[in-house]
Amino acid sequence: GDSVTQMEGPVTLSEEAFLTINCTYTATGYPSLFWYVQYPGEGLQLLLKATKADDKGSNKGFEATYRKETTSFHLEKGSVQVSDSAVYFCALSDLGNFNKFYFGSGTKLNVKP
Amino acid sequence: EAQVTQNPRYLITVTGKKLTVTCSQNMNHEYMSWYRQDPGLGLRQIYYSMNVEVTDKGDVPEGYKVSRKEKRNFPLILESPSPNQTSLYFCASSSPTGMSYEQYFGPGTRLTVT
Numbered sequence: 001g002d003s004v005t006q007m008e009g010p011v012t013l014s015e016e017a018f019l020t021i022n023c024t025y026t027a028t029g030y031p032s033l034f035w036y037v038q039y040p041g042e043g044l045q046l047l048l049k050a051t052k053a054d055d056k057g058s059n060k061g062f063e064a065t066y067r068k069e070t071t072s073f074h075l076e077k078g079s080v081q082v083s084d085s086a087v088y089f090c091a092l093s094d095l096g097n098f099n100k101f102y103f104g105s106g107t108k109l110n111v112k113p
Numbered sequence: 114e115a116q117v118t119q120n121p122r123y124l125i126t127v128t129g130k131k132l133t134v135t136c137s138q139n140m141n142h143e144y145m146s147w148y149r150q151d152p153g154l155g156l157r158q159i160y161y162s163m164n165v166e167v168t169d170k171g172d173v174p175e176g177y178k179v180s181r182k183e184k185r186n187f188p189l190i191l192e193s194p195s196p197n198q199t200s201l202y203f204c205a206s207s208s209p210t211g212m213s214y215e216q217y218f219g220p221g222t223r224l225t226v227t
Contacts, residue, residue: 004155032214043117043203043218044156089155093214100171101146101216105155 002027006090006104013080013111021075021107023064023090031092033057033066033073038087038106047075047088085111115140117219119204125225126194134189134222136204144207144214145187146171147179149200150221156203162187194226 007022025031032051036044048057053068062077073090090104117138126132138145146161148171158171162181176198178190187206191198204219 034215036218043220044205044216045218046215049215100161101156101158103148103156105153 002029002031002092002094002100002102004090004092004102004104006088006107008105008107009087010108010110013109015082015111015113016079017111019075019077019080019084019109021088021090021109023073023075023104025071025073025090025092025102027071027092027094029094031094033064034091034093035062035064035073035075036089036091036103038089040086044089080109080111082111082113085109115217117204117206117217119202119219119222121222122220123223125227127227128195129193131190131192132194132224133191134202134204134224136187136189136219137185138187138204138206138217139185140206140208140217141184142206142208142217143184145181146205146207146216147177147187147189148203148205149173149198150203151200159189159202191224194224196226198224199226200224 003026034049035047037047038044048059050057050066056065064075087106087108089106120135147159148156157173160179162168202222205216207214
């Protein structure tokens with residue numbers, strides 16, 4: 001079945017450091033891929049998405065590229081800020097079943113000033 | 114303001130006492146879902162609904178019920194809660210956007226069953 005695997009956290013970085021959070025997926029169809037962010041005490045918010053191979057999603061300085069050959073969707077940001085501290089979830093939805101979303105276990109990011 | 118609301122936000126209850134967590138969305142979305150979030154497990158889908166009176170099981174439906182009598186509301190019912198249902202619950206509604214569906218999440222309900 002479909003699944004998402006992302007790197008375990010927590011990830012601790014200093015402000016202005018480069019961020020990478022790895023995400024790989026398994027899917028039988030043609031999934032869309034997402035990154036969601038969860039700030040403390042809040043629900044999940046869509047950060048970015050990509051719907052087909054080689055698409056690059058981007059938002060708020062974050063980027064991720066849909067790599068079909070490596071089944072990956074790694075999240076990157078060139079210079080993190082303290083305000084980026086949150087939990088990040090990689091997710092996929094199967095084109096054949098839009099209501100099925102599969103989430104990774106989440107990666108907590110701590111950014112220190 | 115477009116939003117998904119859940120009530121209550123926090124609930125402490127005892128084993129076996131029936132409870133309902135309400136979920137409402139004002140975006141006229143057809144699709145709604147319930148998830149539970151547990152440490153190390155991410156979000157797991159409990160139930161989802163494709164439209165009024167159309168619901169289906171997700172990955173962890175045992176011990177839960179749902180109903181969809183109106184498009185905007187999708188309550189989650191625990192008829193006999195047990196301690197292993199202590200969790201953080203999220204409701205979400207979905208909108209088709211191009212080739213994919215984007216989910217909008219509520220703020221969460223933290224449930225403790227003693």
